[in-house]
Amino acid sequence: MSTAARPRAARVAFVTCATLPALVADDLLLGDAARAHGIEAVPCVWDDPAVEWETFDGCLVRSAWDYHLRRDAFTTWSREVAAAIPLWNGPDVIAWNTDKRYLRDFAAAGVPVVPTAWAARGASLDLAALLADHGWEEAIVKPAVGIGSSGISRVRDGGVVAGGAIVSGGGAISVPRGAVAAQTALDALLAQDDVLVQPFAPSVLERGELSLIFFEGVLSHAIRKRPSDGDFRVQAGWGGTIEPARAGPAARGVAAQALAQLDGTPLYARVDLLEEDVDAPWLIELELVDPVLYFGEDPAAAGRLALALARRLDAR
Ligand SMILES: Nc1ncnc2c1ncn2[C@@H]1O[C@H](COP(=O)(O)OP(=O)(O)O)[C@@H](O)[C@H]1O
Numbered sequence: 001m002s003t004a005a006r007p008r009a010a011r012v013a014f015v016t017c018a019t020l021p022a023l024v025a026d027d028l029l030l031g032d033a034a035r036a037h038g039i040e041a042v043p044c045v046w047d048d049p050a051v052e053w054e055t056f057d058g059c060l061v062r063s064a065w066d067y068h069l070r071r072d073a074f075t076t077w078s079r080e081v082a083a084a085i086p087l088w089n090g091p092d093v094i095a096w097n098t099d100k101r102y103l104r105d106f107a108a109a110g111v112p113v114v115p116t117a118w119a120a121r122g123a124s125l126d127l128a129a130l131l132a133d134h135g136w137e138e139a140i141v142k143p144a145v146g147i148g149s150s151g152i153s154r155v156r157d158g159g160v161v162a163g164g165a166i167v168s169g170g171g172a173i174s175v176p177r178g179a180v181a182a183q184t185a186l187d188a189l190l191a192q193d194d195v196l197v198q199p200f201a202p203s204v205l206e207r208g209e210l211s212l213i214f215f216e217g218v219l220s221h222a223i224r225k226r227p228s229d230g231d232f233r234v235q236a237g238w239g240g241t242i243e244p245a246r247a248g249p250a251a252r253g254v255a256a257q258a259l260a261q262l263d264g265t266p267l268y269a270r271v272d273l274l275e276e277d278v279d280a281p282w283l284i285e286l287e288l289v290d291p292v293l294y295f296g297e298d299p300a301a302a303g304r305l306a307l308a309l310a311r312r313l314d315a316r
C-alpha cells in the first residue's frame with residue numbers, strides 16, 4: 001500500500017496518558033512506520049478534555065497506562081470516541097479486556113489458563129486455607145483490574161515474599177516489601193477489587209514470560225521477558241529484560257486457540273504465556289487494550305502494524 005494509493009493523508013490519534021504525553025519509544029517507532037503510509041500519528045491524552053477526537057480519521061490506543069485507576073471513565077471514554085471515529089481495539093473489547101475476569105471465558109472455552117481462584121471484591125478469603133486446599137505452597141495475588149504488575153504480590157502462608165504498592169480501583173495502598181502478612185495484602189486488595197489467586201509458577205524466574213504479538217490475527221514476532229534477580233515481575237519497570245524469542249508449536253497453538261475465541265479479529269493482540277511445561281504453556285494474559293508491542297525487538301514489526309492500520313483506514 002503506497003501513500004499515493006490513499007485519497008488523502010490520514011491523522012490518527014495515538015492514545016496515551018497524562019504522564020506520558022509524548023508517547024513511549026515503542027510507539028514513536030510505530031509513528032515513524034505509519035508516516036510511510038501517509039498516516040500522521042498525533043499523541044493524545046485520553047482524558048484531556050481539549051482533544052477533539054472527531055477531527056481524527058481514527059484512534060489507536062497505545063500507552064493509556066493509567067486506565068486501571070479509572071476504568072469506568074476509560075471505558076466510557078472509549079464508547080464516546082468509537083461513536084465518532086474508528087477506535088482500535090474497539091470499545092466492547094476494551095470493556096471486556098480491562099478486567100482479568102475475561103480469563104474465565106477462556107478457561108470455560110477450554111483454553112489452558114493459569115490455574116486461578118477468584119474472589120469478589122468485599123469477600124473474605126482465608127489465604128492459608130485456600131493455599132492448603134489447592135496444594136499451593138506459594139501463590140500470586142493480583143487485582144482483576146491492573147497493569148504492569150500493579151497490586152501484585154507473591155505470597156506464602158504467613159508472609160509476602162515480594163510485593164509492591166497496591167494501586168487499583170482508584171486508591172493506592174503502600175505495602176512494604178516483605179514486611180506484611182500475606183493475608184493483610186490480600187485483604188487490602190479485596191477491599192478494592194475482585195482478586196485472582198494463582199499458584200506461583202517458578203518457571204517465570206528462569207524462562208520468564210513468552211509474548212506472541214499478532215497483527216490482524218497473524219503472528220508478527222515473539223519476545224521473552226525475564227525478571228531481574230530477586231524479583232518475579234518481568235516488566236522493564238521492575239528491572240526485567242527483553243529479548244527476541246522463537247514461539248514453538250505449543251505456544252502458537254495456545255495463542256491460536258485463544259484468538260479463535262474472540263469475536264472478530266483484533267488489529268493488534270499480545271498473547272502472554274507461562275511455560276511451566278514448554279509443551280503445554282498456560283495463558284496468563286491476552287492483552288487487547290494497550291500492550292507494549294516490542295517494536296524494538298524486530299525491525300519489521302512496526303511496519304507490519306502500520307500497514308494493517310493503513311488497510312483499516314482505507315476500509316472505512
Ligand atoms: N501465576 C504466576 N506465576 C508467576 N509469576 C506471575 C504469575 N502471575 C503473575 N506473575 C508475574 O507478575 C507479572 C504481572 O502479572 P500479570 O498477570 O501479567 O498482570 P499485569 O501484567 O496485567 O499486571 C507477570 O508478568 C509475572 O512476572
Ligand SMILES: [Mg+2]
Nearest residue numbers: 148149272285
Ligand atoms: Mg502482564
